[in-house]
Amino acid sequence: MLSRVAQRLYWMSRYLERVENTARLMGVYTNLLLDMPSGVNIGWYNLVTLNDAEEWFESRYKVKDERNVMRFLLADPDYAGSMLSSLQRVRENIRTTRDVVPAESWEYINELTLFVQDNLTMGVNRGQRHAFIASVIKSCQQFLGLFVGGMSEGQGRAFLRIGRNIERADMTTRILDAGIKVVLENNGNVLPATEAIIWVNVLRSLSGYLPYTKQQRKTVRGTRVARYLLEDTALPRTLRYCCAAVRHACVVLPRNDAVLAHVDRLLASHYAPLDDEDAVLNQEFSDYLNHLQLQIAELHQLCEETWFTFE
């Protein structure tokens, strides 16, 4: 496979995953905020900080309200992480890899881009937001089905899988961090019941609530959730699962030593304080998550050097 094509498949997969994650986050926040007792200090703006996009946002909007945050995340043409920008990148990458992806991909991405473009107000207004989000997630899942069911195993599939899982791993650490930030921002003034709601929603945003309850059979608590989302090997969005998936995909690729070594380090990562279930998730843990994000970025860089940028 051409290095350039591999690189575009990788990014296509990352951006597609980003689209789905943005939709999921919007959904979870909408639910969460409706559940929060008044007086709890949590805002829509967290969705912006979560994506490290404060500077972008503030250069364009004065009011940090729901409407502006939604507009920004959905449709801002200059913010590379907005759903519409991501979709355009997915589209451009499919357009330039049409000879290796299933023929339907092009039709699917055109449909999805048109849907999002034509229905932005559905996403901005609360009344129809649920239907909008459900539709976007469904389309993203449809893509995954198409790739799994319609694409030969091989290098192309490997790069799609690597891209998807690196993006997911990154997002999981960010969502966890967002949960912690809400707790920290309220300086320990959050009631245990409210804190549970936050963690339930963190789990939900990663499709992890039901698997968690089945597997843990314990009440939802910050440390348990954090450990679960970082180290569980069965749930497809945990850090460990994503790294294992990247590892699995790398095995079929040539010259994979450096990448594998780095993935193995990530797979072995463990934050010792989480061994104590009564530990308090503090700024230090947030820093640890930040460290993980840097490690994931490093993994991306290694893939880039190994397979994409050719000497």
Added chain:
Amino acid sequence: MTIDWKSYSPGNFYDEIISSPGNARIPARRLVSYLSSLNDEELLERRESANVAIKQMGVTFTVYSEEGNIDRSWPFDIIPRTMSRKQWEKTAAGLEQRLRALNLFIDDLYHGQKIIKDGVFPRYILEDSKNFRPECVGVSPRFGVWAHICGTDLVRDKDGQFYVLEDNLRVPSGVSYMLENRAITKRVLPDLFDTEKILPIDDYPANLLEALTSLSPRRSSRPSIVVLTPGIYNSAYFEHSFLAQQMGAELVEGSDLVVGEDDCVYMKTVDGLERVDVVYRRIDDLFLDPEVFNPDSVLGVPGLMRAWKKGHVALANAPGAGVADDKVVYAFVPKIIKYYLGEEPLIPNVETFLCVDDRERDYVLANLDKLVVKPANESGGTGMLVGPHSTRKERKLFETLIRANPRNYIAQPTLSLSTVPTLVDGGTIEPRHVDLRPFIIQAKKTWVTTGGLTRVAMKRGSLVVNSSQGGGSKDTWIIDTGSK
């Protein structure tokens, strides 16, 4: 309301579907009666579903501007153009004949130049040719074929006869739109495909692949074939990726390829460098290899010409093939056919006046208001003067241009392009002018598409069919009417 075919009038032109008010030509009878069975609303619904299909299939024609990329949807009319199989087969034989002769001509120009020595083709035309590449002299591509893929533009005049308007031997485009037009029509008018014997056209990619495979310098059953594109900013990028996908070939950009010290071409892959056997290039000659041609080209591959001359890689079309894609050379094609094949041309040329000839130039200058003047080496309908629609100022300008560089201009009578009923804005059916671009492939054997791309001038009375200038297209049905 349904279509009133009696009030449909193509005027003084040959109509492809209607022979006289209310009467359809034989291959179009079922189509016309089917269309008559639809009311206005149903007809517009069909058009709407075609538009949706085009958007979803992403059939686009890209126009890039400073404000960003505009992906224009491919302008398409749902009413197909029909022709009988019998008539098409005669036309196809003429197209094959023409390309065989042109390839013999190109090969001769780069070797012994016998046609010049025999006084059939004047040397000064070759000497002034913008598309003759001295770098190619003495090179012998496989089968003696230089132009492997040719798009020939045909027009039908008032008399119902097809004429060749021009041969595109460099990087002709449009075949993917021909294929997509059929895919759209199958969605929009599925009923007719049951009752009519419409010949399939989707064997093009397979035939192209077979031809490219036969060019491979290495004797392997599965040579490595790539489609070389200038990239996504090229207006025909859709087609490049479409063809690569259909053939299972790699779609590459210049930066994906590298020529090694062994003068072989390699592509950069995840596994390392991989040898390339055949390059179906969609980049103009002058951008192919910065070592030989335009040194500023970033689209091409340094060393590609070296590799080609050594026979380590096949290029389709071969560099230099464009020498026969010149409107002055065009005027000689009937003589070229006779010279190399000893046959009479099966499809005539449009009468052409060469401005380089003193007598013909005088005639042209005296009749600028009646003629179409074309530069010898432009494509896409640019730099033309359409006499009957021109202003005095434009004619004055062309007079100066012609006198300054007579070799660069030819003139032809204004043609009466045939028409096809077309669903126009407002939902009525009106005649619109069309041409036809079939594609001819030559390598080990010669092959012609079944029909071709019908391009239609969407504006009333207009003769400009180029998609870059507001032209649209239609599906082209070659129908087996059973008659011999």
